[in-house]
Each structure stands twice: as C-alpha cells, then as structure tokens.
Amino acid sequence: xxxxxxxxxxxxxxxxxxxxxxxxxxxxxxPLALVEGLRDGMSEVGRRFEEKxxxxxxxxxxxxxxxxxxGLIEPRLASGSGAPRGSVVIGTVKGDIHDIGKNxxxxxxxxxxxxxxxxxxDIPADAxxxxxxxxxxxxxxxxxxxxxxxxxxxxxxxxxAEAGLRGRVKVIIGGGPVxxxxxxxxxADAWGMDASxxxxxxxxxxxx
Amino acid sequence: xxxxxxxxxxxxxxxxxxxxxxxxxxxIDFFAGQYGGITQHDMLFDIKKADAALxxxxxxxxxxxxQNLSYAGLGRIMQVIFxxxxxxxxxGAEPEDGQFQFVEKTVMDWEEYTQxxxxxxxxxxxxxxxxxNPQLGNPVGMLKTFAAVAxxxxxxRGSIKRWRRKGIESMVAYNxxxxxxxxxxxxxxSFNDFILDIFRHPEEVKEASRVLMKPMKMQGSMxxxxxxxxxxxxxxxxxxxxxxxxxxxxxxxxxxxxxxCEFWVGKGVTPLLHFDSDWTAFFPLLKNLPRxxxxxxxxxxxxxxxxxxxxxxxxxxxxxxxxxxxxxxxxEEVDDYCRRLITEVGAGGGFILSSGCTIPVDAxxxxxxxxxxxxxRYTP
Numbered sequence: 001x002x003x004x005x006x007x008x009x010x011x012x013x014x015x016x017x018x019x020x021x022x023x024x025x026x027x028x029x030x031p032l033a034l035v036e037g038l039r040d041g042m043s044e045v046g047r048r049f050e051e052k053x054x055x056x057x058x059x060x061x062x063x064x065x066x067x068x069x070x071g072l073i074e075p076r077l078a079s080g081s082g083a084p085r086g087s088v089v090i091g092t093v094k095g096d097i098h099d100i101g102k103n104x105x106x107x108x109x110x111x112x113x114x115x116x117x118x119x120x121x122d123i124p125a126d127a128x129x130x131x132x133x134x135x136x137x138x139x140x141x142x143x144x145x146x147x148x149x150x151x152x153x154x155x156x157x158x159x160x161a162e163a164g165l166r167g168r169v170k171v172i173i174g175g176g177p178v179x180x181x182x183x184x185x186x187x188a189d190a191w192g193m194d195a196s197x198x199x200x201x202x203x204x205x206x207x208x
Numbered sequence: 209x210x211x212x213x214x215x216x217x218x219x220x221x222x223x224x225x226x227x228x229x230x231x232x233x234x235x236i237d238f239f240a241g242q243y244g245g246i247t248q249h250d251m252l253f254d255i256k257k258a259d260a261a262l263x264x265x266x267x268x269x270x271x272x273x274x275q276n277l278s279y280a281g282l283g284r285i286m287q288v289i290f291x292x293x294x295x296x297x298x299x300g301a302e303p304e305d306g307q308f309q310f311v312e313k314t315v316m317d318w319e320e321y322t323q324x325x326x327x328x329x330x331x332x333x334x335x336x337x338x339x340x341n342p343q344l345g346n347p348v349g350m351l352k353t354f355a356a357v358a359x360x361x362x363x364x365r366g367s368i369k370r371w372r373r374k375g376i377e378s379m380v381a382y383n384x385x386x387x388x389x390x391x392x393x394x395x396x397x398s399f400n401d402f403i404l405d406i407f408r409h410p411e412e413v414k415e416a417s418r419v420l421m422k423p424m425k426m427q428g429s430m431x432x433x434x435x436x437x438x439x440x441x442x443x444x445x446x447x448x449x450x451x452x453x454x455x456x457x458x459x460x461x462x463x464x465x466x467x468x469c470e471f472w473v474g475k476g477v478t479p480l481l482h483f484d485s486d487w488t489a490f491f492p493l494l495k496n497l498p499r500x501x502x503x504x505x506x507x508x509x510x511x512x513x514x515x516x517x518x519x520x521x522x523x524x525x526x527x528x529x530x531x532x533x534x535x536x537x538x539x540e541e542v543d544d545y546c547r548r549l550i551t552e553v554g555a556g557g558g559f560i561l562s563s564g565c566t567i568p569v570d571a572x573x574x575x576x577x578x579x580x581x582x583x584x585r586y587t588p
Contacts, residue, residue, distance in 0.1 A: 061403070095306075177508070179532055
C-alpha cells in the first residue's frame with residue numbers, strides 16, 4: 001500500500017493517489033504509514049527533479065497532490081503524532097511583492113514535514129525577528145526577485161544580529177538574481193538556486 | 209569597415225551580419241530615472257522628464273545605440289491594458305519612488321477557458337480589464353480612457369522620433385505582445401493555477417490558446433502601426449524551462465511561439481524574444497522558430513554561451529549582463545563579463561549587448577559605464 005501510494009504520487013496520478021488513500025483509510029490502514037508513503041513519493045519526485053527528469057511544473061503538481069492527500073489523512077491522525085521535523089520562518093523581504101518562488105518553497109517544506117511560518121510578502125525586518133523569537137525556529141528563509149531586495153535581506157540579517165538571534169538562526173536566501181555575491185553582501189548563510197535546493201538546505205540546518 | 213549609424217549597426221546584428229562593432233541596447237529607463245534625479249513615478253508617467261533623465265544618463269555614463277523595451281511614459285497605458293495591473297510607483301499607497309512590480313492574482317476560473325470563444329475573445333479581455341478599470345463599463349469612461357491612452361502613445365511616438373534624431377534607436381518601444389499562455393499565466397490565472405491547469409485541464413488550456421491567438425496578434429499589429437517600428441517585444445518566462453518540462457513546452461507552448469513568430473515574420477516584423485528565467489534546456493527546440501529572423505534576448509538566467517553554441521547560426525542573440533552584477537559587482541568584473549560576451553557570443557556577428565532584463569534601478573553608475581563602454585574596448 002505504502003509503496004503503491006509513493007509510486008502513484010511520483011507518477012503524478014492525482015485521482016489514483018487520492019482514491020488509494022481513501023480506500024486505505026476506509027480499510028483502517030495506519031494513517032502514519034500513508035503519510036510515509038506520500039513522503040517517499042515526494043522524495044522520488046525530488047530525485048527526478050534533481051536528475052532533470054522533472055521540472056518545476058511537476059514539483060508543483062506533486063505538492064498539490066500531497067496537500068490534498070494530507071487533507072484526507074489529517075482528521076485520522078492522533079494529536080501529537082507526526083511531529084514536525086523542525087520549523088522555518090519564510091517570507092519575501094520588504095519592498096518586494098514577488099511570491100511564486102517563496103510559495104513553492106513553503107509548500108515543499110510542508111510536504112517535507114516542516115512546520116512553516118509564512119509571513120507573506122513585503123515583510124520588514126522586525127516582523128521576521130518577532131516571528132523567530134515567538135517560534136524559536138532555527139531557520140529563516142528569505143525570498144526576493146528585485147535587486148532592491150538584496151538590501152532588505154542585509155537589513156534583516158543585521159536585525160537578527162542586533163536582536164541576538166544570529167547565533168541560533170541560519171538564514172537562507174533565494175530568488176531570480178540571487179547568487180554567491182548576494183549571500184556575501186547580505187550576510188546570509190547560503191542560497192538555493194531552486195525550491196528543491198532550498199529544502200535540502202533546511203534539511204542540513206535543521207536535520208533531515 | 210565604415211562606421212555605421214546605430215540603426216545600421218542594430219540592423220546588421222539582427223540580420224546576423226557583422227556590424228562595425230557590437231551594438232549596446234539595454235533596458236535602461238528605470239535606472240536612468242533614478243540616475244537622472246526623477247522619481248520612478250515620473251519616469252512612468254511623464255515622458256519629458258524621463259527623456260531628460262535618459263539624456264543625462266547617456267551623456268555622463270556613455271552612449272547607447274538603442275533602447276530595448278522602454279517603459280518611459282507608459283504608466284497609464286499599463287494601468288489599462290493589463291487585466292491585472294502592476295504595482296505602480298506613486299499610484300494608490302505606493303511611494304513615488306517605489307518599484308514597478310507585477311502582481312500574482314487569479315482573475316478567471318479554469319472553466320472560463322472554454323467560454324472565451326462564445327463571449328468573443330476581445331469582449332472577454334475587455335471584461336477582465338474592467339475589473340481594475342470600472343470606468344470602461346460605460347461608453348464615456350471608455351472613450352476618455354482610450355483617449356488618454358492614445359495621447360500617451362502619441363507622446364511616446366514623438367519620443368521615439370526625437371531619440372532617433374539624436375542617434376538612439378528604439379528597438380521595440382511599446383510594441384509588447386504576449387503568446388496566449390504567457391498572457392493567461394501572467395494576467396489571468398496566476399502562475400500556480402496555470403501550471404495545475406496544464407495537468408488537469410490540458411485540452412481547455414489549448415482551446416483558450418487557440419481562441420486568444422487572434423486578439424493577441426491584433427493588439428500587436430495595432431502597436432506596430434502606431435509605433436512605426438517593425439519589431440515586437442514578446443516576453444516569455446512562464447513557459448520557460450524554469451517552469452515547464454521540455455515535453456510540456458513542445459506540446460503547449462512551442463506551437464504558440466511558432467505561430468506567433470511566423471505571423472510576425474510574414475509581415476516583415478522581427479520578433480524580439482525577451483526570455484526571462486532559464487531557457488537553456490529548450491534551446492534545441494527554438495530551432496523550430498523562423499531561421500535568422502528572430503532576436504533571442506536572455507536575462508542572465510539562461511546560459512548565453514550555450515545559446516551561441518546551439519543557436520548561434522539560427523537567431524541574433526542579445527543579452528545578458530546580470531542585474532546582480534550591475535548592482536554588487538566591481539567595474540572590472542562587469543568589464544570582464546562584457547568582454548566575454550562580445551568576443552565569444554559576438555564572434556561572427558549576430559550579437560547585441562544588453563542588460564539581463566533591465567539595468568536595475570540601484571545599479572552602480574560606474575558599472576553601467578563599464579558596460580556601455582565595453583563595446584568600444586572589445587571587438588568580436
């Protein structure tokens with residue numbers, strides 16, 4: 001069952017995956033095993049993405065199937081079961097309203113079992129600081145497509161230092177023009193070229 | 209070789225002949241507004257101020273052969289023609305010197321894909337424009353709006369002529385055309401929903417593409433007539449390899465790009481394919497577009513050196529000094545990158561030096577100067 005679900009998800013068979021989940025739940029299958037099957041499917045999608053067998057469109061579709069399938073399973077999960085792998089605060093920095101990349105990363109992180117605090121777009125530095133203090137999240141993911149966003153990223157990293165959080169919070173950045181130079185300029189720890197890399201980075205910093 | 213005029217130089221590059229030197233044709237107006245001391249709002253809404261700012265920029269930082277797409281004075285037009293208008297500096301709560309940005313918003317349900325033909329595609333588009341421009345709902349409001357737009361277009365046309373007299377060509381000015389799927393994804397369905405539609409409703413997406421092709425061509429033809437320029441700017445990003453797989457591109461998007469390019473080439477108009485995001489994986493497929501009739505304008509995300517290898521004999525290549533380099537790099541790094549572009553991508557002709565998408569508003573002036581001056585320092 002678990003393997004079948006993983007394979008269906010990896011093949012992006014939306015109706016089949018959801019029907020199989022429904023059948024399994026009706027048969028009393030352990031919901032956690034189904035979640036594991038879905039996660040295995042997402043891992044396979046990630047592998048295919050890295051091998052360039054899949055592209056971003058397939059990542060988006062797989063995340064959509066995962067989200068729906070989890071929606072079916074969640075009511076059957078005992079509270080406290082399936083604790084998140086860790087938490088991440090994410091947002092598009094001040095002055096920038098682009099959210100496609102940020103949303104995809106947030107979705108894939110949720111699929112990967114992370115608790116994601118998505119603050120949205122055009123987020124000032126102090127809002128990130130507040131959320132990091134409130135949640136204790138060890139990773140901050142910043143997105144931006146404009147070159148003006150580089151300054152906001154730097155401002156945010158500086159604010160973390162001023163708030164005494166820099167020692168315990170890793171900062172990853174991403175977005176169209178982001179590269180090593182922007183990491184150096186902003187004082188972030190790393191950058192991800194695509195959503196898959198961003199999830200990997202979080203795994204490195206939080207634990208897989 | 210005799211010294212060419214900017215128009216001849218650009219023309220030679222587009223026709224894949226060897227110009228006297230590589231022409232430099234950036235998207236410069238956002239940066240020029242800032243450098244020239246005006247707000248971004250003024251750049252978008254006051255073409256005289258925008259022209260003065262550009263004049264100062266090229267006088268102080270170096271000459272250009274032409275402007276790529278120009279946003280100068282087009283603010284009001286963009287507010288009307290885009291069903292999902294971009295965020296505009298100085299409009300609503302936006303600061304006068306804020307940043308022009310597109311907004312992701314869904315303004316149609318997927319079921320509408322198959323209802324466009326019945327409604328009539330032009331009427332359907334106007335319906336969507338009314339969502340953000342309710343004045344279009346009554347004849348007087350519509351008349352006033354289109355009169356204002358026509359006035360701005362006339363001013364922009366005047367600007368094109370003035371710049372030509374000063375030795376700066378307009379590549380495409382406001383001749384902006386979209387393929388139906390780029391249009392749907394950018395202005396109607398949002399990126400995420402569009403991608404899901406490709407999987408869930410493929411035939412409906414294709415149906416909408418077929419129906420919307422005519423009004424897209426009509427709009428472009430109107431712009432070409434009004435501007436007097438025989439080139440069109442065709443923006444591509446949502447159908448790039450950063451988004452679609454090669455098989456999806458072949459099935460959904462390539463037929464559109466082919467039809468659109470063949471249409472323009474048939475009319476003697478050169479398509480300038482302004483391809484943002486990464487198109488590298490699709491380079492072999494772009495050989496299906498008319499040979500030696502299009503310009504491939506890359507933004508720094510694609511591998512432009514690979515483009516030269518795969519498509520160097522097929523289309524003029526234009527690009528691609530990255531925005532991050534212009535903001536964070538040193539002049540020597542900009543110079544070095546431009547040297548590589550000119551000597552490697554420019555080898556044999558068919559190359560235009562340009563910014564990767566736009567020169568960012570906060571680029572370092574010395575980096576812009578390094579880029580503009582590089583065409584005089586290096587030869588292919």
